[in-house]
Amino acid sequence: MKKLLPLLLFFMMIGTLKADDYTIIDTTKVSFYYDYTFVRDTNNITDIDHDDMVLQVGSHCARFSHTSQVELDSATYIYRDYTFEEQYKYIKDILALPSSSKYSSYTLCKGYPKKDEYSIHFYINKKFLRIVEPIFTSWNLEEAKDTTIMGHPCSLATCNYAGRDYRAWYTLDIPISFGPYKFDGLPGLVMRVEDTKKQHVFQLYKIEKRKRKMFYVEYDNQIKVNPEALCGVFRNNIQQRYRQTTGGKKLQFDDPSMNARIANYIISHNNFIERY
Structure with missing residues (x-):
């Protein structure tokens, strides 16, 4: 990936x-x-x-x-x-x-x-x-x-x-x-x-x-945040993608084992270097 x-x-x-x-x-x-x-x-x-x-x-x-x-x-x-x-x-x-x-x-x-x-x-x-x-x-x-x-x-x-x-x-x-x-x-x-x-x-x-x-x-439409807010964005992103994989329609696969592997991969990214 x-x-x-x-x-x-x-x-x-x-x-x-x-x-x-x-x-x-x-x-x-x-x-x-x-x-x-x-x-x-x-x-x-x-x-x-x-x-x-x-x-x-x-x-x-x-x-x-x-x-x-x-x-x-x-x-x-x-x-x-x-x-x-x-x-x-x-x-x-x-x-x-x-x-x-x-x-x-x-x-x-x-x-x-x-x-x-x-x-x-x-x-x-x-x-x-x-x-x-x-x-x-x-x-x-x-x-x-x-x-x-x-x-x-x-x-x-x-x-x-x-x-x-x-x-x-x-x-x-x-x-x-x-x-x-x-x-x-x-x-x-x-x-x-x-x-x-x-x-x-x-x-x-x-x-x-x-x-x-x-x-x-310099990117268009960039959003200025502080480090604490960035960590919150990371956490929310993980939770959102996990919900989409396990219960939503966006990331569903015909093979249930693929759903499980994708879900585990998403949820495993939980140790960002900064912690607030």
């Missing part, structure tokens, strides 16, 4: 984006690739999923998203003036790449539009949702400095954010005050961050120096 997401996003974007919706906000100087490991179902903590995420860092700002979203945005921008059929011809190979899960289908811009803010875009329930909030900096720096990641000595920091306690390992060897997701504001790059139950873990595995355009995409 994950492979369907970029294709659905592409069809949706064709009808909602105009050429001037893409703003080039910076040029990526270095990209940091993270393996995002997460438990999607709190009732089955042994079922682990993975997503491939990338932090693009430029001169003025940064962007964090799924790797496939970076490729899709770049290609859609290049072929923005082409017809639908021409766009699909050039982008179809990108759409076949491994796609993000529901919990990773966002784009997070750091330091744009304002220097001290995040701007986060989600697409859920056929709506574009946008969150704007201050960059997170509430860390406790610990004494432990005995961890090495990718050859870099790391120091430990801890925090509580959105209902979870976290540990983060950062390195002064890379004096970039960014990290995966919203975990920024430390004296060096965040190499690894995990909640104390290890249900959400970001681990750096590759550093790449490659110049490419960094985009901020």
Whole structure:
């Protein structure tokens, strides 16, 4: 099911984006690739999923998203003036790449539009949702400095954010005050961050120096919400889709076992990284 997401996003974007919706906000100087490991179902903590995420860092700002979203945005921008059929011809190979899960289908811009803010875009329930909030900096720096990641000595920091306690390992060897997701504001790059139950873990595995355009995409009819409201939207979306599968007409299949599998898949997405 994950492979369907970029294709659905592409069809949706064709009808909602105009050429001037893409703003080039910076040029990526270095990209940091993270393996995002997460438990999607709190009732089955042994079922682990993975997503491939990338932090693009430029001169003025940064962007964090799924790797496939970076490729899709770049290609859609290049072929923005082409017809639908021409766009699909050039982008179809990108759409076949491994796609993000529901919990990773966002784009997070750091330091744009304002220097001290995040701007986060989600697409859920056929709506574009946008969150704007201050960059997170509430860390406790610990004494432990005995961890090495990718050859870099790391120091430990801890925090509580959105209902979870976290540990983060950062390195002064890379004096970039960014990290995966919203975990920024430390004296060096965040190499690894995990909640104390290890249900959400970001681990750096590759550093790449490659110049490419960094985009901020403005969607039509986007709705501004706060993080608490977004969690409510996730919960309501799960409940609505579950009801449609088990008792409604929209997602019914002739094979009862298919109904059950779809219903279980929907209800299993109950462990969003933020909890309110």
